Amino acid sequence: MAATTSPTSFLLQNPHTHHVKSSISTSHFNTLPLPSPSPKRISISCVASTTTSVGIQNPSSSQNPSDDRVFNFAAGPATLPETVLRKAESELFNWRGSGMSVMEMSHRGKDFTSIIQKAESDLRSLLDIPSDYAVLFLQGGATTQFAAIPLNLCKPDDTVDYVVTGSWSDKAFKEAQKYCKPKVIWSGKSEKYTKIPAFEDLEQSPNAKYMHICANETIHGVEFKNYPNPKSLLVADMSSNFCSKPVDISKFGIIYAGAQKNVGPSGVTIVIIRKDLIGGAQEITPVMLDYKIHHENSSLYNTPPCYGIYMCGLVFEDLLAQGGLREVEKKNKKKAEILYEAINQSNGFYRCPVEPSVRSLMNVPFTLEKAELEGEFVKEAAKEKMVQLKGHRSVGGMRASIYNAMPLAGVEKLVAFMKEFQGRHA
Amino acid sequence: MAATTSPTSFLLQNPHTHHVKSSISTSHFNTLPLPSPSPKRISISCVASTTTSVGIQNPSSSQNPSDDRVFNFAAGPATLPETVLRKAESELFNWRGSGMSVMEMSHRGKDFTSIIQKAESDLRSLLDIPSDYAVLFLQGGATTQFAAIPLNLCKPDDTVDYVVTGSWSDKAFKEAQKYCKPKVIWSGKSEKYTKIPAFEDLEQSPNAKYMHICANETIHGVEFKNYPNPKSLLVADMSSNFCSKPVDISKFGIIYAGAQKNVGPSGVTIVIIRKDLIGGAQEITPVMLDYKIHHENSSLYNTPPCYGIYMCGLVFEDLLAQGGLREVEKKNKKKAEILYEAINQSNGFYRCPVEPSVRSLMNVPFTLEKAELEGEFVKEAAKEKMVQLKGHRSVGGMRASIYNAMPLAGVEKLVAFMKEFQGRHA
Numbered sequence: 119m120a121a122t123t124s125p126t127s128f129l130l131q132n133p134h135t136h137h138v139k140s141s142i143s144t145s146h147f148n149t150l151p152l153p154s155p156s157p158k159r160i161s162i163s164c165v166a167s168t169t170t171s172v173g174i175q176n177p178s179s180s181q182n183p184s185d186d187r188v189f190n191f192a193a194g195p196a197t198l199p200e201t202v203l204r205k206a207e208s209e210l211f212n213w214r215g216s217g218m219s220v221m222e223m224s225h226r227g228k229d230f231t232s233i234i235q236k237a238e239s240d241l242r243s244l245l246d247i248p249s250d251y252a253v254l255f256l257q258g259g260a261t262t263q264f265a266a267i268p269l270n271l272c273k274p275d276d277t278v279d280y281v282v283t284g285s286w287s288d289k290a291f292k293e294a295q296k297y298c299k300p301k302v303i304w305s306g307k308s309e310k311y312t313k314i315p316a317f318e319d320l321e322q323s324p325n326a327k328y329m330h331i332c333a334n335e336t337i338h339g340v341e342f343k344n345y346p347n348p349k350s351l352l353v354a355d356m357s358s359n360f361c362s363k364p365v366d367i368s369k370f371g372i373i374y375a376g377a378q379k380n381v382g383p384s385g386v387t388i389v390i391i392r393k394d395l396i397g398g399a400q401e402i403t404p405v406m407l408d409y410k411i412h413h414e415n416s417s418l419y420n421t422p423p424c425y426g427i428y429m430c431g432l433v434f435e436d437l438l439a440q441g442g443l444r445e446v447e448k449k450n451k452k453k454a455e456i457l458y459e460a461i462n463q464s465n466g467f468y469r470c471p472v473e474p475s476v477r478s479l480m481n482v483p484f485t486l487e488k489a490e491l492e493g494e495f496v497k498e499a500a501k502e503k504m505v506q507l508k509g510h511r512s513v514g515g516m517r518a519s520i521y522n523a524m525p526l527a528g529v530e531k532l533v534a535f536m537k538e539f540q541g542r543h544a
Numbered sequence: 545m546a547a548t549t550s551p552t553s554f555l556l557q558n559p560h561t562h563h564v565k566s567s568i569s570t571s572h573f574n575t576l577p578l579p580s581p582s583p584k585r586i587s588i589s590c591v592a593s594t595t596t597s598v599g600i601q602n603p604s605s606s607q608n609p610s611d612d613r614v615f616n617f618a619a620g621p622a623t624l625p626e627t628v629l630r631k632a633e634s635e636l637f638n639w640r641g642s643g644m645s646v647m648e649m650s651h652r653g654k655d656f657t658s659i660i661q662k663a664e665s666d667l668r669s670l671l672d673i674p675s676d677y678a679v680l681f682l683q684g685g686a687t688t689q690f691a692a693i694p695l696n697l698c699k700p701d702d703t704v705d706y707v708v709t710g711s712w713s714d715k716a717f718k719e720a721q722k723y724c725k726p727k728v729i730w731s732g733k734s735e736k737y738t739k740i741p742a743f744e745d746l747e748q749s750p751n752a753k754y755m756h757i758c759a760n761e762t763i764h765g766v767e768f769k770n771y772p773n774p775k776s777l778l779v780a781d782m783s784s785n786f787c788s789k790p791v792d793i794s795k796f797g798i799i800y801a802g803a804q805k806n807v808g809p810s811g812v813t814i815v816i817i818r819k820d821l822i823g824g825a826q827e828i829t830p831v832m833l834d835y836k837i838h839h840e841n842s843s844l845y846n847t848p849p850c851y852g853i854y855m856c857g858l859v860f861e862d863l864l865a866q867g868g869l870r871e872v873e874k875k876n877k878k879k880a881e882i883l884y885e886a887i888n889q890s891n892g893f894y895r896c897p898v899e900p901s902v903r904s905l906m907n908v909p910f911t912l913e914k915a916e917l918e919g920e921f922v923k924e925a926a927k928e929k930m931v932q933l934k935g936h937r938s939v940g941g942m943r944a945s946i947y948n949a950m951p952l953a954g955v956e957k958l959v960a961f962m963k964e965f966q967g968r969h970a
Contacts, residue, residue, distance in 0.1 A: 426851070
């Protein structure tokens with residue numbers, strides 16, 4: 119794609135934006151910056167203030183264009199589909215004639231039972247989860263699973279293998295040290311977590327109980343494109359690419375994910391576990407970390423995070439309505455492609471440190487050649503209603519998280535802004 | 545109060561119901577039962593179908609009378625204030641001009657920071673929490689705290705005392721067995737959990753690290769009206785009467801509560817802990833159960849249950865707007881009084897097994913002298929839009945949970961129904 123020469127013309131050149139309206143949110147428009155003293159500065163405020171959904175992500179979202187909505191590139195909690203939010207809004211006070219909000223329902227009543235069962239059933243359809251796998255809706259984030267996994271799968275002297283591709287797999291490894299003998303069999307730390315190892319190079323420990331990976335590192339933006347096939351079991355933290363593409367569940371012993379990236383609000387953790395792995399928890403396992411308890415009680419041992427599960431259910435419905443995860447993956451690939459392309463074609467003005475073959479479709483970290491401009495980039499983008507672009511505090515730079523619910527229009531707008539910004543500062 | 549002689553006349557006799565409108569939810573009215581073959585059956589459907597808020601619970605709730613709302617007596621998740629739900633509904637899609645839902649916000653961004661800080665500050669005002677106590681917003685329910693408390697306060701050989709007044713304190717005791725040497729110093733089991741012990745009868749263990757109580761047993765309906773003063777520390781599960789009345793926090797080492805009874809949706813657990821008790825967790829403590837981690841990170845070590853915390857914040861604002869917990873307690877006493885009075889004055893038709901001096905203001909368990917009518921009672925009440933009155937599966941009978949957000953009108957309607965039902969079946 120050619121670099122945009124006129125900062126006001128990119129929309130005309132872009133085949134994906136023909137539905138974009140020029141409506142402007144006056145409440146935000148007032149906060150736009152005054153014309154820059156730079157002679158190169160040409161405001162793209164009118165174009166960039168359009169946040170109308172182009173309906174690519176979700177066919178029905180264009181029915182309620184929301185001019186005051188921002189494009190939210192946060193790494194999680196993250197943007198949710200507009201149609202899901204509108205549905206939740208319409209049902210918040212009185213869920214489908216029940217006379218109450220989902221937040222008020224007994225978790226053991228028939229209404230909530232129907233909600234959690236439908237959520238599980240739709241998730242099973244989306245991921246084609248085999249019947250010998252249990253689906254658990256839990257609390258506490260992936261971080262709780264960092265302890266639960268070794269507590270449930272290991273005795274204290276058991277060896278387990280960790281592939282450390284970024285901050286999250288490193289945290290998982292450290293927590294496991296409390297409960298078994300974990301070994302880092304590969305670490306990308308010396309290369310600043312920009313790579314995924316070649317599987318044939320992994321030296322598995324003899325008798326390791328499992329191999330743990332983080333399928334997508336939210337902070338560093340590296341993503342497994344396929345999966346190792348360990349002699350033991352494969353266990354994966356999929357928090358930040360869960361339901362972003364099809365996955366062959368049968369390759370895994372356990373997949374776990376916080377919901378707050380691709381499938382719902384924070385406060386829900388989903389665990390998909392092969393049933394024969396359930397039941398061997400160490401005696402010191404807190405009851406709330408024991409998979410057996412949750413499996414036997416269909417995730418209702420104690421009160422689950424009901425509203426969050428309901429929201430996940432709405433997202434699952436939306437993903438199915440889009441045609442399932444193959445269609446979702448196509449959209450995610452398209453979004454990531456235009457963003458990485460913009461970086462690649464910037465002549466080094468923008469840089470992504472990650473090895474091209476393992477760049478994440480979900481989290482795109484990048485820096486500026488002129489690092490001193492990064493603050494200005496983030497600030498100006500925010501004024502153009504593209505928010506949460508600052509990189510994680512541990513790595514700096516920028517990061518655009520473009521999960522399922524980020525519309526293509528959001529990425530296109532970001533790419534246009536990047537080119538315009540480069541035009542002014544190159 | 546005299547027994548109602550005419551089932552259609554009770555509203556006229558009741559001084560609290562003069563605001564009740566006779567509007568009928570047609571969608572539900574259609575489901576009302578056909579006239580009973582019993583000659584005594586006189587339908588109270590028209591009266592009972594009014595679910596208009598009388599604005600006692602919340603002055604502004606009468607602005608949006610919700611004719612299709614039920615009275616929800618569930619034990620938790622439980623009814624929430626209508627004004628809070630309406631506020632949440634109005635802000636769901638776009639929180640205060642932020643361009644996003646609270647569910648989409650980064651937990652480290654300024655908007656959510658303002659939400660969680662305001663929630664903590666309002667909770668501190670409500671309960672007058674001293675500055676040497678930390679407030680933590682966690683996940684996993686009280687059940688997770690059953691493990692976290694001994695893990696944080698004890699070494700494996702430490703003795704701790706448990707007062708077992710019902711199912712929940714019994715569960716807390718059992719979980720503690722994994723992490724220290726808990727001792728049951730009093731149990732109400734032989735009397736079917738209908739009593740609270742006299743404090744002078746409690747034989748504390750020498751060197752016990754703490755004494756654990758459950759301030760209100762949700763299932764059995766027994767509530768501490770004041771608190772023991774152990775030589776060690778007092779630790780209380782306040783899940784089901786948290787923020788229902790003022791509490792002298794300084795008497796406690798730790799107070800913990802699931803939010804889903806009085807202050808929010810499920811998925812949020814609040815821990816109030818004296819700061820000097822933080823920092824001594826056993827090495828096997830999962831990081832997510834370590835109070836030090838959460839305190840040092842202001843409850844943001846990992847992604848918290850953001851939307852639930854936001855909802856709790858709305859409830860705290862509502863409780864403050866009502867005049868604080870002294871006013872809330874007055875309303876709760878009034879509601880409980882008329883319900884227990886109805887039971888007491890039923891000549892044994894209705895029975896509450898709990899010792900009168902320790903009957904809960906929150907959870908009112910009762911049975912019918914003619915146990916075979918209990919199913920009919922629950923079913924007919926539901927048709928009159930009073931739902932979730934079935935007792936916990938472990939004890940049977942009925943249970944009316946009348947937390948903060950249950951309007952007086954709901955309890956009055958239940959009492960009227962009870963009298964009418966008795967009139968037909970006595």
